[in-house]
Amino acid sequence: MSNQTQHCPMHAPADHPEIKPAKVGVLLANLGTPDGTDYWSMRRYLGEFLSDKRVVDYPSWKWQPLLQLIILTKRPFSSGAAYKSIWNTEADESPLLTITKQQTAAMKSRLAEIYGDDVVVDFCMRYGNPSTKSKVQELIAQGCQKILFFPLYPHYAGATSASANDQFFRALMKEKWQPTVRVVDPYFEEPAYIDALAQSIEKAYEAADKKPEILVCSYHGVPQRYLMEGDPYHCQCQKTTRLLKERLGWDDTQIVTTFQSRFGPEEWLQPYTVEEVARLAEVGKTNIAVCAPAFSADCIETLEEINEEIKESFEEAGGEHFTYIPCLNDDAAHMDALTGIVERNLGGWL
Structure with a gap:
């Protein structure tokens, strides 16, 4: 089978833009992480986090001067010291980033056993990197015409689940061809x-x-x-x-x-x-x-x-x-539970 037949609509002209084979994306989302423990990394991260209206809903005219002139002058030092005490120095990243990578790998392995290569699994952060926008773009570039968005918060809160959803839909607003999407419900009673x-x-x-x-x-x-x-x-x-x-x-x-x-x-x-x-x-x-x-x-x-x-x-x-008692992290029982939730939410798509 030719490359043209594989990647372009049937009967399309030779100069038609390439279309990737259709896949389904699963995008895990967590809160976020600074890129480092230094002052400017912490300031960027805290600035993004504390400027989110879902997190601090005070009027901007009242909150932003206090945030920019006082809080972000002092807090990056104390927060940086706190992060430094738990930092994964070997990988030079926060534990949250390390664990989320492990969870994503575990999810990827489980879903590959079920769906083969029809599902693409990745993760993003609401604040910091990898950004939600960048990961949505990557999934679409890989041919994901459907995306299941999974905020890794068992309980719904406006400051967490809703904020993650806001960012996800903001990313979709930039896309010419938006994928079909679903958002996973909170799983506090699963x-x-x-x-x-x-x-x-x-x-x-x-x-x-x-x-x-x-x-x-x-x-x-x-x-x-x-x-x-x-x-x-x-x-x-x-x-x-x-x-x-x-x-x-x-x-x-x-x-x-x-x-x-x-x-x-x-x-x-x-x-x-x-x-x-x-x-x-x-x-x-x-x-x-x-x-x-x-x-x-x-x-x-x-x-x-x-x-x-x-x-x-x-x-x-x-x-x-x-x-x-540590969080569930990439514990096998936890990942089995999350995989079951994903399978249920992918119903009818695969």
């Missing part, structure tokens, strides 16, 4: 995801020298106002904890839901993780475990904030044994 979480906790408890007295499920926080404005994030987090508790066969005394990463002056979802772990230590719960179900991959908020700052708060209040 049985296979809950089971993968439970397995990771059971393994951590089995490996612990002393069984933790209570499990703290620490979710990334959002302002309390967002809940009152209709964001379902808080309710979805609470449901994940309940389903996890039921799957583990525990009672209410063995597990608690908290929220971390508070930023700015307004009230956020409570209880705050950093305060709750100190309170637990003060009332005699000196042996705790902490997991982060809202994160699909370990990142600055888990490796540095939980395993350093929150751990320090617990120990200063009298806590003795602090077990951080």
Whole structure:
């Protein structure tokens, strides 16, 4: 078969633009990462992140002078130091980038077994590199006439899922020939995801020298106002904890839901993780475990904030044994769960 027959419409003239054989793209998306820990890399990343109206929805005339003149003058130094403490020096990249690459490779391998080379798997970041726009362009250039967009957030929040979707659709606005697209729903109650979480906790408890007295499920926080404005994030987090508790066969005394990463002056979802772990230590719960179900991959908020700052708060209040249970990352049960979700969402396309 000639190259003309393969790559151009039937009966097309010889000078017709080449059209790649049709494929389906699967684009995994995560929050983002700075390119380095230096001041300017951090400033670029934080500037993009904190300028997102989904993340900080204050009026620009009020927020941007504060951001550009004060926050982005100081915060890149402290954030750079925090990233430096967890940086993957061997690959010269953030752990989130390393893990997302591993997840993408695992997904690619699983889908190749099912669909052969009809599916192209890649990943992008909402902030930083690789950008959503660049990866959408690459998938289209490879012949992807359909794209499944998968934000790797188990729980929907305007500041995460919606922002990722916004960026994805902004990228599509630049395309002459837009692919058909689907967006994966939040998977906070997916049985296979809950089971993968439970397995990771059971393994951590089995490996612990002393069984933790209570499990703290620490979710990334959002302002309390967002809940009152209709964001379902808080309710979805609470449901994940309940389903996890039921799957583990525990009672209410063995597990608690908290929220971390508070930023700015307004009230956020409570209880705050950093305060709750100190309170637990003060009332005699000196042996705790902490997991982060809202994160699909370990990142600055888990490796540095939980395993350093929150751990320090617990120990200063009298806590003795602090077990951080890593995110699911590229764990086989997690990747099986995510692959199952992708398969379901590709229904009718392949």
